[in-house]
Amino acid sequence: MEYIELFFKSIFIDNMVFATFLGMCSYLAVSKKVTTAVGLGAAVIFVLAITVPLNWLLDKYLLQPGALSWLGEEYATYDLSFLSFIMFIATIATMVQLVEIVVEKFSPSLYNSLGIFLPLIAVNCAILGGSLFMQSREIPTFGEATVYGIGSGIGWFLAILAIAAIREKIRYSNVPAPLRGLGITFIITGLMAIGFMSFGGMLTGGGDAGDENVISQTAIEKIKKEVEQIDNSKN
């Protein structure tokens, strides 16, 4: 059950682009056409699904305070967590390189569709952000780390697909000249992010209801009171 919850939470509520603004650079740069957006989105899902669980293992057995205790008693007090940035980014950069080589060898057709995007991904903040959020939110098991990686990848994919489709259509609209291109894309993304905030109430059953849920509940109570007042005045 928590797998499904985490999956949908990472796609919609904690959407990489709309909730935390990760991977905005490539999101803005590669969203001019739907086909290229799909290619980059698929590559992001692929790399996140590999690097997040891998970095979870590194974090668990190498970096956390006391993680080295499997080496023996005398290593139990070591805390290498200050090295996590450099370890994570090195893992990501080498994994991307490795994935590129393997895919090129075994599936040239996949390489042709993903290939040009893979080098871009090493410096996409969504990938490093996925690993850093995995660490700071203390995701407990390997399986959940994998689900989190795949879910955030799909969330990013949906976001870039949607903005690419909108940008293809908006070319035929009469946008004010100074807003054309970058400006209007920002404002549309802002509006889409407001839309995605409505998913915030989707999983209120969990114990970690955030501030947004509190706000929405008080808002609901206000509306209820107003409705009651209107009903009373009618009577």
Added chain:
Amino acid sequence: MGLFKDSNLITDPLTDDNPITIQVLGICSALAITAELEASIVMAIAVLFVLGVGNVIISLMRNIIPSKIRIIVQLIIVAALVIIVDLILKAFAYQLSKTLSVFVGLIITNCIIMGRFEAFALANKPWRSFLDGIGNAAGYGVILIIVGFFRELLGSGTLLGFKVLGDSIEKTGVYAYGYENNGFMLLAPMALITLGIIIWIQRSKNKALIED
């Protein structure tokens, strides 16, 4: 003489070649941490340090880095600098480093840094690279501070934590006239829209920047 000749390296990124509004680099952190002015200023200083020093290091090493593995070399250098920033923040401003959370680490993949390494430091001498790094980081910082200023002022009625608009609970200052804080400014989407408006104003003033 060198300073005057290369001064455009610092002034250009502040206005017509701004890394955020024109080159579209480093957007992620510009949006995520600007709900408070203080966090924006600290982030700007951190990027100034990382980009200035990083550009010099890359520029010094530009002839010995093999071009095939240059991305990994660049990432390792940035990661080392960011670890320094992170440890300093944790030691001297622990509360602030909690607010910035993972976004300190995400300076590593801030596209401004990789973008300037690739576009400038790999082909220029250390002093020019240093000026370019400082200029671009300052251009980034200016936008960050503008967005942070408006979001904190309109969202919570404070600046750097001082209640400049009066007390919202005791109804002093402008709150006495029925003014309310716009809590929406503190939420993520308004950062995007604020930035969109900044771009709109900038491009209306300088028609040469308009995209077609």
